[in-house]
Amino acid sequence: MIEIRIHGRGGQGAVIASEVLADAVFQEGKYVQSFPAFGVERRGAPVTAFTRINDKPIRIRTQIYTPDHIMVLDPTLLEVVDVTAGLKDGAWILINSAKPPHTFTFPDRYRVATVDANAIAVKYHLGPRNAPIINTAILGAFARLTGIVSLETLCNAVRAAVPINPEGNVAAVKEAYEQVIGDGQ
Amino acid sequence: MRKVVTGNYAVSWGAKLARAQVIAAYPITPQTSIIEKLASFCANGEMDARFIKVESEHSAMAACIGASAVGARAFTATSGQGLLLMHEVVHWAAGARLPIVMGVVNRAIAPGWSIWTEQNDTLSQRDTGWIQFYCETNQEVLDTTIQAFKIAEKVFLPAMIVLDAFVLSHTSEAVDIPEQAEVDAFLPPYRPPLKLDPEDPRAFGALVLPGEYMELRYKMQKAMEQALSVAEEVDREWGERFGRSWGLVEPYRLDDAELALVTSGTVTGTSREVVDALREEGVKIGLLKVRLFRPFPHQIIREMLAGVRKVAVIDRNISFGDSGVFAQEVRAALYHADKRPPVFDFVAGLGGRDIVPETIREIVDYTVTHDAPTEEFTWVGVKI
Amino acid sequence: MKKETEARVIVFTSEAEMPMMPASVASTLYNKTGSWRYMRPLYKNQTPPCNAACPAGEDIVMHLQLTAQGRYAEAWETLVRENPFPGVCGRVCPHPCESECNREYLGGAIAIHCQERFLADYAAAHHLSLPTTNVPQREExxxxxxxxxxxxxxxxxxxxxxxxxxxxxxxxxxxxxxxxxxxxxxxxxxxxxxxxxxxxxxxxxxxxxxxxxxxxxxxxxxxxxxxxxxxxxVSRRLDVPGEDAVGVLHGIDFLARVERGQKVDLGKKVAVIGGGNTAMDAARTARRLGADVTILYRRSRAEMPAIDEEVHETLDEGVKIEFLRAPVAVLTANGRVRGLRLTRIELGAPDASGRRRPVPVAGSEYELEFDTVIPALGQVxxxxxxxxxxxxxxxxxxxxxxxxxxxxxxxxxxxxxxxxxxxxxxxxxxxxxxxxxxxxxxGVERPFPDLAQNVQVAPRPHDPNVVRFEDLNTAYFEEIPRPPQDQRPAAQRVTTFQEVNLGYGEDVALAEARRCFSCGTCNECDNCLIFCPDVAVLRGPSDDEPFVFNYDYCKGCGICVSECPRRAILFAEEIKFNDQ
The missing domain is CATH 3.50.50.60 (FAD/NAD(P)-binding domain)
Structure with missing residues (x-):
């Protein structure tokens, strides 16, 4: 079973990202479960969302405490939240940032990657200009790093989930897929 | 059609496929998305139902009572405080023998304010005359919603589908959404024998003298007893048509078990994982999931638990001054059994505290290491 | 309807004989609960205060009701059936209807004059012709x-x-x-x-x-x-010395000359004498011709007969009004007006018109210079x-x-x-x-009310009782403010004769019509139907009779009467009907 934790801020689309990822993986025949951190949410406040992926039915109904990978939609969260809490060795830490991965300091047991999802979202006019929607782009990068889901399936899931400008979102997924920079790559 | 949906949307889809004709509801976290989805179904024409906005849960149920009394299929949903505000008319719906179906998202009761899961809200409605199902997965939620209409309309008692706040209500997973035609074949339109009709007026809900009141209650109880076999038949038919059924209770690896966990709701899924892990470690453990809580399947539970040496009930609820409610019921069911295993009761996960595999292992460890309970119940994970 | 007219007493001997729910086994139709009615509800529209107050006898409530449904052409036809001048009246009527409107207490009277104007303008924009009547032509x-x-x-x-x-x-x-x-x-x-x-x-x-x-x-x-x-x-005269001097121009003569496009030399300073609408018209017209205008009125603001809005607009346009002043002489030089000798006035006891009598204050006379004096004291x-x-x-x-x-x-x-x-x-x-x-x-007789009351060509059946605010069930009405009418700014107004008030657009007119309580006039809100505990209110056979009572079952509880938001149901002593 693979457990993924997404860190974002209220309004950034962390919950939707967890659902789109689940839907995409489900389309490839796997069992999935996605859910927000159980609680109240507020725009701008740190939020988390989760996706579980397995080859057999997922019966466990707890929150995720030891994720296999994490995504961080806003790098400033690194100063606020212990994003690596419980994170398993060898995990990918994917950060939405224009900076290269080595500028972030994490223990060696983790792999760090960055993608400038903000720039991509702005380029494809995703969301309002004052709050670009970056959750689809980050999934493209995540798919490339982990190989958890194929680019094509992910694009289909994004197309089905996004009510406005689906093709722009798909283009963003593809661009992030190409642009993501992994540690040591 | 298989679709990744939340538990709440599974409820909405169930009500839609059941062709509910009147939906009267008041929003409350964590139920809100159930009625948002239904309102959207009604607004965009996907559902031919009258959506009634009301000013409280009491009014929501009152509107459902009126709708059901004229012969419409009525649906509502609520949670926690909302259910408690509704309480008076919850009784009324049952006494009037109206097969209303209600989705209830289990939410802990204030104060302290909580929006997280706990069963005290629905268990406090235990004696109202409503059928109650506690669900483990989103698929079960959807299937049970549709089944509930059929069962309720056969025995003329209302039914609740209960799901845990967030753990199911806001969790997405794949759900098979049946075709409308298949559901239509399973669930015929509601045809009440007696209904409010200005063309053929009757007095409803009038004064009943002591000479007749008890007979009405006798009939309610008979209907509840009948609901046991009806629920079983309906679930069997569902299985035949849709390839899955859920049982009134579900034993898991219980055949040769010496220790039986008794669970309800989403704790069951996590417990299955623990049972499997402990079996690997050689522990003879099994699980009994209670899906139907009212009517309580005493006989089946008695039979299922007769062979085990110990029973450990996980109660995500508490009856203050006594113990967990499921444990009370299980103990009562076992009282008339020839062999009565000791029943350990564990109150855990109140106010939405996560019940993780370690919590369940703690419960099992306690049960294994004690011959018999030393107290009415045991608190789990309380910082004492 | 299935009738079961015989009462049955059923004694249950076992639970199996009983219904599953507490409901009567047999129909309750046999029980004609109407037998013990002491009061009888009657659908009878009553008189809305606006209709009662309209000097032209318009059916205001009905045209508002039609407007509220977006049926503007029908609303206009309802209006012109009684009054062929809705465009005029919608602009110049002092709208006594609005003074009586019960909406006043919950957000302000309905702007009936704006509605009337809206309908007239709508009819013009849509080239609607006055509806013709299909009656035999008469030789007379x-x-x-x-x-x-x-x-x-x-x-x-x-x-x-x-x-x-x-x-x-x-x-x-x-x-x-x-x-x-x-x-x-x-x-x-x-x-x-x-x-x-x-x-x-x-x-x-x-x-x-x-x-x-x-x-x-x-x-x-x-x-x-x-x-x-x-x-x-014929204009009323001032009856003061000097009144025939050049430069004294009566209000309607002045307005007539302006209307005909004749040049009028007013000089710089103009006095208008009077407090009615003609005085306002003359003052505002003079203002537009560039004069410095002062209105002199012998009573106070409260007694002014001019329409209140007109007075406001006049003041906004920079016209001065001096109250409690009366001319005692027109001052002349070489046969031309040079000013007025005025006296201050005190108000005494009420006169025959109910207004307080103006009494000159002894020794308070003074003089003011004017180039033109426009008396506007009314006509005979x-x-x-x-x-x-x-x-x-x-x-x-x-x-x-x-x-x-x-x-x-x-x-x-x-x-x-x-x-x-x-x-x-x-x-x-x-x-x-x-x-x-x-x-x-x-040679036919028809009733004519007193001259002070209005008449209608097509009166709907209604009770003469006028519905007042306290008669309404205000639980059904929210306070909603009256929307203001767009107006040309005062600074722009004084340079032009373009229309001051710009009327309501369709959206505002629609919303405003929906604000109408429909006093005394059924608008099929269905409250009676919904609230009747005995299902004794039934839908009626036609639009003219939207509901009927089934008196076999009506107990005379009066819930329909009290839940009618608008007093369109009467409640009468049953004993009155015993002979019928």
Missing amino acids: QIAVIGAGPAGLSCAYHLRRMGYQVTVFEAGEKPGGMMRLIPEYRLPKEVLEREIAAIIALGVEVKTGMRLGVDLALKDLQGYAAVFLAIGQS ADLTFLSAEVQTERGRIITDEKTATTRLPIFAGGDAATGFGTVTAAVGSGKRAALAIDSFLR
């Missing part, structure tokens, strides 16, 4: 003297009844006093349109025919009836041409409630007979005369 010829609002209203209604009507007008154009209302309040185009629509129905108008000059009463003997609507054309009728057979009293033609003069078949109305002094009252007066002439010629 009727003469109407005066093409003011009373004469034209009378001609319009008589024409709709099938009569042949000729209107004789002294002036060059029809319209009477309406023509003197300044362009910025009533664009001529609106007036011309509504007059043209009446003429288009087949009314003949002969202008330049002054009674007593160009024709005499005896010339009209060939007509089956004559309606005198000659108005009041010129009745010099009337023969002794048509009797007059205190400057007015004597009529009864059927508008008949003392010499049949001569009828009279409008200001010359009533002195009411508004377009709307004149419209109502003309309509009353038309109905009276028709009754007279056909």
Whole structure:
């Protein structure tokens, strides 16, 4: 079973990202479960969302405490939240940032990657200009790093989930897929 | 059609496929998305139902009572405080023998304010005359919603589908959404024998003298007893048509078990994982999931638990001054059994505290290491 | 309906015989609960206060109801059935309907005049023609003297009844006093349109025919009836020394000259004397011609007869009003006005009109310089041409409630007979005369209320009781403010004769109509149907009878009466019906 934790801020689309990822993986025949951190949410406040992926039915109904990978939609969260809490060795830490991965300091047991999802979202006019929607782009990068889901399936899931400008979102997924920079790559 | 949906949307889809004709509801976290989805179904024409906005849960149920009394299929949903505000008319719906179906998202009761899961809200409605199902997965939620209409309309008692706040209500997973035609074949339109009709007026809900009141209650109880076999038949038919059924209770690896966990709701899924892990470690453990809580399947539970040496009930609820409610019921069911295993009761996960595999292992460890309970119940994970 | 008329007492001997729920096994129809009714509800519309107050007898509630449903053409037809001048009245009527409107207490009276204007403008924009009536044409010829609002209203209604009507007008154009209302309040185009629509129905108008000059009463003997609507054309005098000096110009003469496009040299400083609408019109017109204008009024603001909005607009435009002042002399130099000698006034005891009598303050006289003095003290009728057979009293033609003069078949109305002094009252007066002439010629009796009350051509059945705010069930009504009407800014207004008030657009008119309580008038809200605990309220057979009571089962509990938001259900002692 693979457990993924997404860190974002209220309004950034962390919950939707967890659902789109689940839907995409489900389309490839796997069992999935996605859910927000159980609680109240507020725009701008740190939020988390989760996706579980397995080859057999997922019966466990707890929150995720030891994720296999994490995504961080806003790098400033690194100063606020212990994003690596419980994170398993060898995990990918994917950060939405224009900076290269080595500028972030994490223990060696983790792999760090960055993608400038903000720039991509702005380029494809995703969301309002004052709050670009970056959750689809980050999934493209995540798919490339982990190989958890194929680019094509992910694009289909994004197309089905996004009510406005689906093709722009798909283009963003593809661009992030190409642009993501992994540690040591 | 298989679709990744939340538990709440599974409820909405169930009500839609059941062709509910009147939906009267008041929003409350964590139920809100159930009625948002239904309102959207009604607004965009996907559902031919009258959506009634009301000013409280009491009014929501009152509107459902009126709708059901004229012969419409009525649906509502609520949670926690909302259910408690509704309480008076919850009784009324049952006494009037109206097969209303209600989705209830289990939410802990204030104060302290909580929006997280706990069963005290629905268990406090235990004696109202409503059928109650506690669900483990989103698929079960959807299937049970549709089944509930059929069962309720056969025995003329209302039914609740209960799901845990967030753990199911806001969790997405794949759900098979049946075709409308298949559901239509399973669930015929509601045809009440007696209904409010200005063309053929009757007095409803009038004064009943002591000479007749008890007979009405006798009939309610008979209907509840009948609901046991009806629920079983309906679930069997569902299985035949849709390839899955859920049982009134579900034993898991219980055949040769010496220790039986008794669970309800989403704790069951996590417990299955623990049972499997402990079996690997050689522990003879099994699980009994209670899906139907009212009517309580005493006989089946008695039979299922007769062979085990110990029973450990996980109660995500508490009856203050006594113990967990499921444990009370299980103990009562076992009282008339020839062999009565000791029943350990564990109150855990109140106010939405996560019940993780370690919590369940703690419960099992306690049960294994004690011959018999030393107290009415045991608190789990309380910082004492 | 399945009838079970016999009572049955069922004694259950086992639970199996019982219904599963506490419900009666048999029908309850046998139990005719209406038998012990002491009070009986009756669907009977009552009189809305606006309708009661409308001098032209419009069915305001009904046209608002139709507007509220977006049925503008029908609303307009409802309106013009009673009043062919909605565009005029919507602009210039002092709207006594709004003063009585029960909405006043929950957000402000309905802006009925704006609604009326909206409908008139809607009809114009959509080129709607006045609805024709499908009645047999009558041979009788009727003469109407005066093409003011009373004469034209009378001609319009008589024409709709099938009569042949000729209107004789002294002036060059029809319209009477309406023509003197300044362009910025009533664009001529609106007036011309509504007059043209009446003429288009087949009314003949002969202008330049002054009674007593160009024709005499005896010339009209060939007509089956004559309606005198000659108005009041003679200005009241100041009765002070110097009044005939050059530079003293009476209000209506001034307005008439401006209307005809004649140049009027006012000089710099202008005094307007009076507190009525003509005074406001004269002052605001003079202001637009560039003068520095002061209105002098002998009473206080509270007693001013001018429409309140008009007074506000006048002040906004920079006209000064001095209260409690009266002229005692026009000061002249070389036969020309140079100013006024004024006295201060105190208000004494109320006079016959109910207003406090102005009393000059001794020794308070002072002088002010003016280049022009415009007295606007009202007018009286010129009745010099009337023969002794048509009797007059205190400057007015004597009529009864059927508008008949003392010499049949001569009828009279409008200001010359009533002195009411508004377009709307004149419209109502003309309509009353038309109905009276028709009754007279056909020899049929029909009831005519007192002259102070209005008449309708097409009255709906209703109770004369007027619904007041306390009669309504206000639990059903929220406070919603009256929307303001767009207005040209004052600074712009004083440089132009363009219309000041811009009316309501469709959205506002629709919302405003929906704010109407529909006092006393069923609008099929269904409350009675919903609330009746005995299902004794049933849907009626037609739109005219939307609901009926099933008195077999109505217990007379009165819930329908109290839950009717608008008092459209009466509650009467059952004993009254026992003989029926």
